[in-house]
Amino acid sequence: MAEDPKIEFDHAKGEKIPHFRSLSGIEYKRIYDREDWDGELPDGGEYPFTRGIHEDMYRGRLWTRRQQSGFGSPEESNDLLKYLLRVGQTGINIDSDIAGKIGVDPDYPLAQADVGLQGTSMCTYEDMAALFKDIPLDRISSTLIFPPPASVVMMGQYMMMAKAEGIPRESLIGTMMNCPFTQLVGPTFQANTHFFPIDLALKIGLDLMEYLIPRCPKWNILNVNSRNIRESGVDAVQEAAFSLALGSDFVDRLCKRGLDIDRFARRIGFFSAVHLDIFEEVAKFRAMRRIWARQMKERFGARDPKSMWFRCAVQTSSLTLTAQEPMNNIVRAAVQTLTAILSGVQSVHTTSYDEAYCLPSEKTHKLAIRTQQIIAYETGATKSVDPLGGSYLVEKMTDELEERIWELMKVIDGRGGFVECFKEGWVEGELNSARYKLADQMESAELPIIGMNLFRDEETAPDIEIFRQAPDMQAKRIQYARDYKKGGNRESARIALKNLYERTRSHADEDLVVPMLEAVEARATLQEVCDAMREATGFSIPG
Amino acid sequence: MTADLDLDTLFESLRSGNRRTGGLVMSLVEDCHPQKEDILKRLYECMDRAFAVGVTGWPGVGKSTLIKCLAQAFLDKGKKVGIIAVDPTSPFSGGSLLGDRVRLREIEGRENLYIRSMASRGHPGGLANSARALVKIMETMGYDVVLMETVGAGQDQTNVALIVDTTIVVVAPGLGDRLQAIKSGILEVGDILVVNKGDRLGADGTAADLLNAVMMGERKGWHPPVIKTVALESKGIEELMAEIARHAAHSAAEGSAKARKHRAAENEIVEAIKTRLFERFFNGEDPIGKSMSEYAARLCERKSDPLILADAILREKDIS
């Protein structure tokens, strides 16, 4: 018996989308025209950089294709790195597992089941060297995702490795994320305060920045992670305001240490999310460029235009990807990548379509890289600077977002700055309201998500290859860490750690980076270095 | 639970400090287990032995951190400590999200510590009633000190204040006008006033403000001290412990503890009568049922008033 065909939208009725609001609630007008915007724009590379931080943008140099990668052992991650470079990655982005970020070794009890799952398991100098084996550090830049104090240990290991290869510190190119507030997803208060005293972490991060500025002039000392904030459900305005406020807070603290802004501001960057509302996102980035430029110039007195650049790396949103019909995510990621390019960002990680299932496999990584290459070479998006500039809609939205972002930044400033707001729990409160609101919107389909709350097909389990790791990987890493620490000839490490302990106990207000690096050079492990400081401050970590 | 519990075995297990039994019995008295009365009778047979401290205040002032410090201090003195963390129940859903344990995480897992979460509603006989029962259970299990954390400043908190030996009210600087609004409530129940986050701007001002109010108020015998703490750094805790001890000694000497317990007892009897009346007349059923939305609508449109509606409902149920 033939089934009646389903006609969801009668021709007479027609099909319409449920509403015309952007993700942050801005109402899209029916049509935009000169009444909405009739202004002037600066040139590309001209203050306040609305159209981009460079005069020629992608015509002069394409963005970096910088996929975050890493899993299991350093050796396996090294293989993946080489594969990614072979298929067209142009920048390295090292993501360690959680243990690495919070400063514990694989044999830490609470870490044992998480070792190597969300990133590379790494804790020793030898791990770093294995991870980067055969990689020419002076020909390709590396981003290392670590908050302080782990950032200091990893930077130390990286510098040791460069030295062993004869690469001078002045030639080191890359970024250490180095932000204590936003690396650990959320940033829920618990995640950021449970493994190290937050004030000391912040201070160590600043110490590292101060250490690197004169010694590694090409190295980026900080990436403010606005993506993690955004992925908890806040909107574009909140994402921008929180991250710009946090960035300003860091700049303020560095200035208060007596540093000259024109020596360090250009070494600070941002890491943002890109979501699916194309025009709002483009407007967001343009607004952020303007606001940051103004902050640097007017509030902090920067004179060099490079100090005013809002340099931004992005990763396309994971929050918007679905477990249902995962292939749809390819489309989403492609649109988001295009949006990033239209926004003028400096590097991109395109999220893989299996995000809701597992870590990316080589296959899905490759597709992500191809996505970026297709946009770069096959579309016209890279042939002219700020192609959407001058669009009545985009300019109006840029103005509107800029206004809202400033307002929120004033609120944060009035409360004592982002760091204060974070410590008070205010940021957490905002994030919580946002996540519940977003969950409601996803439930009710007010935020339409095809395949999940709209046009949902109750299909059988998706045909998707789940990336699985070697079954003995964790056991091996745990044993490695144990053996390393029990090994012979650790006297110099013990001495250096004791020194670090003493310094932290009695001179924590002075530089701690140098004693930390000494311990790293003496082959202390990540946890050993961090524990010395934990013990010195009487800080205990969850068992 | 259908089988009758052997109360002798149950209480023997409780007295040995068995956590599992403790958790179970606490649930039995919170819900309406058929043997609840017998259990309560046995519990109240023993004289009050544990020292109960209530800690109350608005959300965000740092109560949990403060309780953590106090618990640590008592544990370090070798005491067995119980914590009852009360979180508000949603008036709409009847459900509750109890998140205090997360804030007590640093001390969780210690041997002589028991942490129990409690919702503020859904207790026949009132919150204070159930809380008292929980304190008694902890006492029977051998706990010397029970710290009870409640939120806000309302009737519930006033009732809880009556069942503990010492009530600490915690504020934080920056409350502004809210402080004015809740001052009378604070002074009514607070035996010790704490200004937490004492290293922040405005802390001294807030402390001075409270001190002033204490001076001007009438409180026979005991003048609530105002203490500044920075719970996150465990500052001010020694002073607070000393004041708690001082208050305990004072109440014992003066007999105000007795008067308070008397008032609490009167309260409990009234609440119990209310519970019984409700049970007897409505047999445990929802007294209003389907007509509720109609009545509520009438009330919303101001076409009637609650007492008139109550009379109508009672008439319908043949109660006059």
Added chain:
Amino acid sequence: MAKMGLDAHDNGLRIVSKWLADAGYEVIYAGVYNSAERILRMVIEENADAVGISFLGGEHLHYSRKLLDLFRENDLKDVKLIAGGIIPPADVITMKDFGVNAVFTPGTPRGEILKHVAACLSVSERVPS
């Protein structure tokens, strides 16, 4: 409601906790960084009927097995275990086989979660407000 091990992606945990509280349950929110032993202690002290755990990084089989073993060893067989998060379809089956009562993957509607939780706990569903 708890997360185990080091992963701190607690979005799902927070949202489902709130949904459950809104549906009338008494939810004890244990946050992140919990070990199996800590959860065991909470279950005992709070006399919990069920535990909800959320995973992201691939550690779900290890931890759910560990928890179920602990429940069995401590005579808590009746406590229900409900899991959620990024769990591949094949693992959902494995988990149910060794005793997890329900598994919810991303995108499961609120109504479905509440329905299944109510069924697990043999309670009648209250109409969410």
